[in-house]
Amino acid sequence: MRCIIIKGLRPEYNGFVSAIRGRLTHPTLMELESLLANQEMLARRMADISMKDEEEALFARTK
Template identity: 50%
Template sequence: MKKIIVHGLRPEFNELITAIRGWAKAPMLEELENTLANQEALDKQLPKDSVNDEEALFRKKNDVGARSL
């Protein structure tokens, strides 16, 4: 059942699943459900930015490089 849940998650949860896989003891089904529900609630509280992290880092790097010219 846990495998079905994990494989059906949206890509936004990949980092969380990677972290859970690193746990010393695999979570029980109820723990997994609670962790995913908590993460989803947290994601809903965070403001959505139209620029992803990778793009922001790229822009910042280019801004620094342009200033040094």
């Protein structure tokens, strides 16, 4: 089941997949769910931060 979930992830999760595969012990399904939830939350925060930076850059005045 873990392999099916990991293989079905989108390409933007490739770094996450590499980290999971590099672990000495594989996470349980519950741990994998928690790790994926944390990864998704981090991706959303990063997207929000980059969007705010772009907005500020659009309105920045140069001297």
